[in-house]
Amino acid sequence: MAITFNEEKKIFKLDTRDSTYAILIYRENYLVHLYYGAKLPDDNLTGLMYRGRFDSLSPYNPKVEDPLFSPDINPMEYSTNGAGDFRISALSVRGEAGNTVTDIRYVSHRIFSGKPGLSGLPAAFASEEEAQTLEVETVDAVTGVKVFLLYTVFEDLGVMTRSVRVENGGKSPVELTRVYSACVDLPRMDYDMVHLYGRWNKENSLNRHPLMHGIQSIRSKRGMTGANHNPFVALAAPGCTEETGEAFGFHLVYSGNFAIDIECDTREFSRLLIGINPEDFRWRLEPGEVFTSPEAVMVYSSQGLGGMSRTLHKFYPAHLMRSEWAHKKRPLLINSWEAAYFDFDDDKLVEFAQKAKELGIEMLVMDDGWFGNRCDDHRALGDWYVNEKKLKGGLSNLIQRVNDLGIKFGIWYEPEMINPDSDLYRAHPDWAIRAPGREHSISRYQCVLDMTRKEVRDNIFEQMYKVISQNHIDYIKWDCNRHITEAASAALPPERQGEFFHRYVLGVYDLMDRITTAFPHILLENCSSGGGRFDPGMLYYSPQIWASDNTDPIERLSIQFGASLCYPVSAMGAHVSASPRTGLKTKGAVAMCGTFGYELDPRKMTEEEKDQVRGQAADYHRYYDLIRKGDFYRLVSPAENSFHCEWEFVSEDQSEVLFTSVIMRQPEHNFYIQRLRGLDPDRYYRDEDTGEVYSGALLMNAGINLSGDGWPREDGDSLTKHFVAV
Ligand code: DGJ
Secondary structure, three states: OOEEEEOOOOEEEEEOOOEEEEEEEOHHHOEEEEEEEEOOOOOOOHHHHOOOOOOOOOOOOHHHOOOOOOOOOOOEOOOEOOOOOOOOOOEEEEOOOOOOOOOEEEEEEEEEEOOOOEOOEOOOOOOOOOOEEEEEEEEEOOOOEEEEEEEEEEHHHOEEEEEEEEEEOOOOOEEEEEEEEEEEEEOOOOOEEEEEEEEOOEEEEEEEEEOOOEEEEEEOOOOOOOOOEOOEEEEEOOOOOOOOEOEEEEEEEOOOOEEEEEEEOOOOOEEEEEEEOOOOOOEEEOOOOEEEOOEEEEEEEOEHHHHHHHHHHHHHHHHOOOOHHHOOOOOOEEEOHHHHOOOOOHHHHHHHHHHHHHHOOOEEEEOOOOEOOOOOOOOOOOOOOEOOOOOOOHHHHHHHHHHHOOOEEEEEEOOOEEOOOOHHHHHOHHHEOOOOOOOOOOEOOEEEEOOOOHHHHHHHHHHHHHHHHOOOOOEEEEOOOOOOOOOOOOOOOHHHHHHHHHHHHHHHHHHHHHHHHHOOOOEEEEOEOOEOOOOHHHHHHOOEEEOOOOOOHHHHHHHHHHHOOOOOHHHEEOOEEOOOOOOHHHHHHHHOOOOOEEEOOHHHOOHHHHHHHHHHHHHHHHOHHHHHHOEEEEEEOOOOOOOEEEEEEEOOOOOEEEEEEEEOOOOOOOOOEEOOOOOOOOOEEEEOOOOOEEEHHHHHHOOEEOOOOOOOOOOOOEEEEEEEEO
16 A cells, blocks of 8 residues: 555655655644655654744744644644644635734545546646545644645656645635645755756756755746746755765746746755746636646655656656657657748648658648748738638648648747737737736737737637647647746736736646647647646647747757656657758757757758668657657766766667767767666676677676777767667
């Protein structure tokens, strides 16, 4: 049993294959957090609740009759505001009386097989055999607000998910001013905080730094996730390396304003909160109404950051990506954007498809520019009807010509946006988000549609449905190229304007749900000016997300390595483009560490380049399963080494290894050995190029000598090696 409740000791234990999480119901029904970390066989955990003597300023509840218990010092399971705990709080409710004192106590619990979905939100899923769930009911006695804490344990994968449901069980409306998805109190602060930051064209830079006293946080208030911070934090214990030591990962399944806050107090404890950003958030709950928080994913690893990443790489395809394409082989595609931008017509696209066919490519994606009067990025977003001046003969005719070549067809949309120069805006100017009395800011010449409004979503759905249902479309790229300003909805009363940002995200999820439900066989790829909305919420709907508009292969190394901290390689949209640095070989090797595809004009290739691309297309099929199902090892990260970057994929049965090395710039030394990881030391592996056979022990302990003849030496050069067990 993954979840047990010890009646006598009043302790919940949530065990995965290698971790334990424990909660105590203490006197006066306080829920106290006991432990999160490596698996423990013990039942006798009550002593873990104590965190030292408190001083004369520590508030306490006299009814508890424990001189060592203060809500401000002991680890609390789900911290609340204003009732004795001065640290950052996960929950704050403004009641009828106007104050925000919030104090929840245990009422009941149930443990059941499987995992419930979350109303209107993306969430992990599991069969009754794969997971077990604990639901703890608590109540705030004064407001009558019931708070249900949900924990699902994926025992075999070492993963837990958490969320919170708040029900107004009182007689008056209340206002939620913060509702985090999870709170974790850890008894130390000597962790490194590891997270991903960036900007447009430079996403997912790895940042690792020690926690400090005080509050540190990463947040978004853009309405979307944004490229600036990913909603993920790892806490790496002292000595945690890529492959050894303890790491905790916390990831939010959400695509809007998020916050991951960590407070380290003077006692050197740390509290982590993960959930919706409380800034600009207020939610009114009428009696009987329910609010559901997004889901947080938590993983504990005793095998360093690499072990943590590999767990998430397995978890998301199995339990979060609901698309059939999570497990189906995806077609090798070419995208028109960097090849043509807005300058295309039907004949040019058919030429692309003809040339692509000769190269072994399987799908053509028509990017931005096919609809309304869209001749540049100044106009027509919102007008989702085919521009027949560009696509002469219409879309069906174009797709037929492409399909006749044996090539599938994909299309681009930016459903949440509207240009002031569009028919949609002229008909419904009030559908663009703007606060009363204020002009809306412009970004990339466009505004954001008010997705909180059903009639807006219905209009966009109907426009999309018409085009998609009347045409043979295999793939959709869902783009999103600006963030929200002057946030307000004409459809919400003043007392509900604080709900705007979350309602926007719920609206996007609703539209994405309707499209993917209506067209379940279409492969959906998300995108937001590159990787600006690369988050687990999006993965629920689309098994792949365009990782960056930066297609330079050397820059891509750090972008994709960074993303691999918490996302599987199968999710990272990566294409070979015409970018000037490096040859096709390295571009192919880097894109192969992603979904793999092309984004260049296939008419402009030399015969030699075409041969190379045919070889890459063959490799795409040859290594498809190894890359998507194998274990990914970051051997040398561009965040740590500016000369070279190395990685490998090892098949689950350890019978195959694909190793890649890229020279980013010349090292001072010219002798270099790389040791592989994850092989079976007792087996022998044949180098598929040379036929030489080496033991797994040799490859892992002595390593590959990267200094010999034929090994890469020049800037931008690379090498890929395939070893197969004999
Ligand atoms: C931003 C995306 O990241 C690009 O790939 C491309 O689709 C453009 N938008 C089109 O406007």
